[in-house]
Amino acid sequence: MTDLSPTPRTTLTREKERGRTDRDELLALLDEAIIAHIGVVAGGHPVVVPVAFAVDADGPDEGGTLYVHGSVAAGWMRKAPGSDVCVTVTALDGLVLARSAFNHSMNYRCAVVIGSARLVEDEAERARAMELTVDHVVPGRAATLRANTRKELAATAMLAVPLHEASLKTRTGGVEDEPEDVAAGAWAGVVPLRIVSGDVETDPETSEPVPDDVRRRAAQLSN
């Protein structure tokens, strides 16, 4: 267990009591979340898009490496290399319905990683990053697939962001109301939220059974 060491860029500006400093908690959220949102600056304005991603905690960058997957043709991917980017991963855990509008909130876990983005050019690192990205979606699946073709490799870009500058902010638990609002007797509570999978939809063009890794992943997401 290593502590997160936020720089000024990843130091919380408010509700600092919600800040977490345990790197293992950060890695657990990045493991659980399916997508991230990456922000890049393009032509002076920010652009934020959802992306597939993966983590190599022992990757070559300071603090480990967060890999972001994209097309070489994507506008944001062309802008990112060599620039600072922000990768944010959010799990929404509940609606906090307080007795006042002001104390309404959400339960969540949110990781913010800021760093200089590096285009992965080493072929071995790129292949590994792509495998990690598939395995992040369904653990174990990469090993069951055919190798990428040269054309496929040429069309895919992986961006590496150091996990060094990161913050983790979470809210958990129940409502936090003013004593006078509690005394007034109105209802308050929490609606817990989670992502679940439905039944696996097998492609009509195959008669193979659902592979074990996919079955396990769907079962995990149904719990």
Place this chain on the structure above:
Amino acid sequence: MTDLSPTPRTTLTREKERGRTDRDELLALLDEAIIAHIGVVAGGHPVVVPVAFAVDADGPDEGGTLYVHGSVAAGWMRKAPGSDVCVTVTALDGLVLARSAFNHSMNYRCAVVIGSARLVEDEAERARAMELTVDHVVPGRAATLRANTRKELAATAMLAVPLHEASLKTRTGGVEDEPEDVAAGAWAGVVPLRIVSGDVETDPETSEPVPDDVRRRAAQLSN
């Protein structure tokens, strides 16, 4: 039904066939999604954070108004007014597990709104934006709560972003594999995903029953 009119900043750079131009579809996604991610440029680098938000399709800005809720003390909120921001709303609808790593994808709907952020200063507009934000979480709830105090109003900021410059990109349906991969016979399919609510957790300090609006919202999210 009005068409979206993307500017160069919100014109898709790839997979343009996934672009949608129906403003009603954009509004439907913004209605369904619970959180957005806002990107701002702060000190030369992007910052992306999750936020509560609401839409007033008849709001005072071109194309209607997207309101983003935040604390007056949040670092990103202090940077945003007068600057271009990007507000991205993503619904993740499924894991698309193809026969090759390359054709793996996700089903999703993603709205990207770029525009100059305006700090809402008119008190009537601000009160309305705050009500819309509560009602976006649980429709009908704002009218059941006590009025905000002056102190609460002073601590809350609402940012207005025009809905004029917006894009909507979606992927739906099954896997899209190469014919030779289909012929090789491997399994492929889709794992559908959705957000669901668990049982409503009533605060132990109230004996009131769960209000109808909360019950309806939880039931809607359970379907």
